[in-house]
Amino acid sequence: MLQALMNFLSLCWKPVGHAGERLDSVGGSVVTGSLGAGRDGKDGLLWFRDIGKYAWGDFSMAVVQANQVLEDQSQIESGAFGTFVGVYDGHGGPEAARYVCDNLFRNFQAISAEAQGVVTTETIERAFSRTEEGFTALVSELWSSRPNMATVGSCCLVGLICQRTLFVASLGDSRVVLGKKVGNTGVVAAIQLSTEHNANVEEIRHELRELHPNDPQIVVLKHGVWRVKGIIQVSRSIGDVYMKHAQYNREPINAKFRLPEPMNMPILTANPTILSHPLHPNDSFLIFASDGLWEHLSNEKAVEIVHKHPRAGSAKRLVKAALQEAARKREMRYSDLRKIDKKVRRHFHDDITVIVLFLNHDIISRGVPQDHQLSIRSALDH
Structure with a gap:
């Protein structure tokens, strides 16, 4: 019975691409079938897919790079089971975000099979826990050759839509905002x-x-910013094992990460906050984004931009609005900001990832997703 269910889920969620092709292929994405139809492209440090279809409607996706190495990763996995969306905002390096993008959905897939396909807060928590354990094991394995892996981490924002319910699980400071129609007011x-x-x-x-x-x-105000132990802003993440396990908070990691006093208990945690939201016919769309977007756009402004423009290009439009605001804050033109290369660009804005999911309630009310699969990961040249 369990094996049969695993096989079924494997078919529902099977990542698509040519034999041996990686899902995070450089310079673009890998997409399955007609659900992935839509124009995608690259504009300097900006990658985008203007429009595509997933199990419950349309989606738009974009990412712009600012760091020397892109530290954001994101994915959409969609099939007969439902839809899994992930936005992973790395810090200290790209390794943790890439690991999460490679493993969190796979862990969720396996744990859901063990639970006979039922999705609950517990199955989601177990997927996060298994991913954290796997990354910690990797840090242990590489400790002698790459000790600074202990100082790499990732925020995680996950959305799961199945059985007319949206689950949101979060670690760190990425954010999902719902655009909800207010009666028949048009607002x-x-x-x-x-x-x-x-x-x-x-x-x-x-x-x-x-x-x-x-x-x-435990929290220290430094240069107008509150930080945990005066080091890191987020209090929950995958990775950052130097703040969770005392054996990694020592030489040879960089001195700026080492605590002067003994660590008697984990300072950071990988336990996600999970919300369950029954989807309502007035729920119009969802904006999933790393904090690079929300640093420059309010929730209300982002929803207004999506609502007042065509669906195609929604994610790219949000990214560009954030960049225009970043340029305005520095009293420069957007066209000049676009010319600044990665790494230097980080002084003006962060890596920004945006996924917009439009909710088709004709499909959702039937409880049967569109009959195709989608597996896509955004990626730029690393």
Whole structure:
């Protein structure tokens, strides 16, 4: 019975591409079947897919690079089972985000099979836990040759749509915002569905102080920014094992990551905040994005941009709006910002990843997704 279910799920979620082709192929993406139909391309440091189809409607996707090596990764996996969306914002390097993009969905797939295909908060938590354990094992394996892998981490934002329900799981400060129609007024409200684990949020500082009552330095204000132990802004992530396991908080990792006092308990955690949201006919679209977008656009502005323009190119339009705002803040022209190369560009904005899912309630109400598969990962030259 279990093997049969595994085979079924494998068919539903099977990543598509030519034999031996990696899903994060350089310079673009790998897409399955007619659901992936739509124009995609590259404009300097910007990669985009203007429009495509997934199980429950249309999607738009874009990513712009700012770092020397792209630290954002993202994916959409969609089939008869439903839809899995992931946005992974790496820090300290790209390795953790790439690992999560390679393994989180696969772990969820296997754990769902073990649970007879039922999706619950527990199955999602187990997928996150298994991914964290796998990355920690990799850090241990590479400790003698690449000790700084212990200082690499990734925020994770996951959306799962199945059985007319949206699950949102988050670590770190990426964000998903729902565009919801307000009756028949023509207005679309912006509703944030994810929780952000960033020390600049007062509730997170309170949470950290409650968890570490004997540590007056658990959050420190440095140059106007709150940081956990004065080092990192996010309080939850995959990776960052130097802040979770004492055996990695020592030489030879960089001195700026080493704590002066013993670590008696994990400082960061990989336990996601999970929300369950029954989809309503007035739920119009979802914007999943790394914090690089939200640094420059409010929830309301992002929803307004999607609502007031054609669906095609929605994600790219959001990225460009954020870049225009970043340029305005530095009193420069957008056209000049576009000419700045990666690495130097990081002084003006972060890597930005955006996925917009439009919700087709004719399909959702039937409970039967569109009859094709989609497996796509955004990627730029690393």
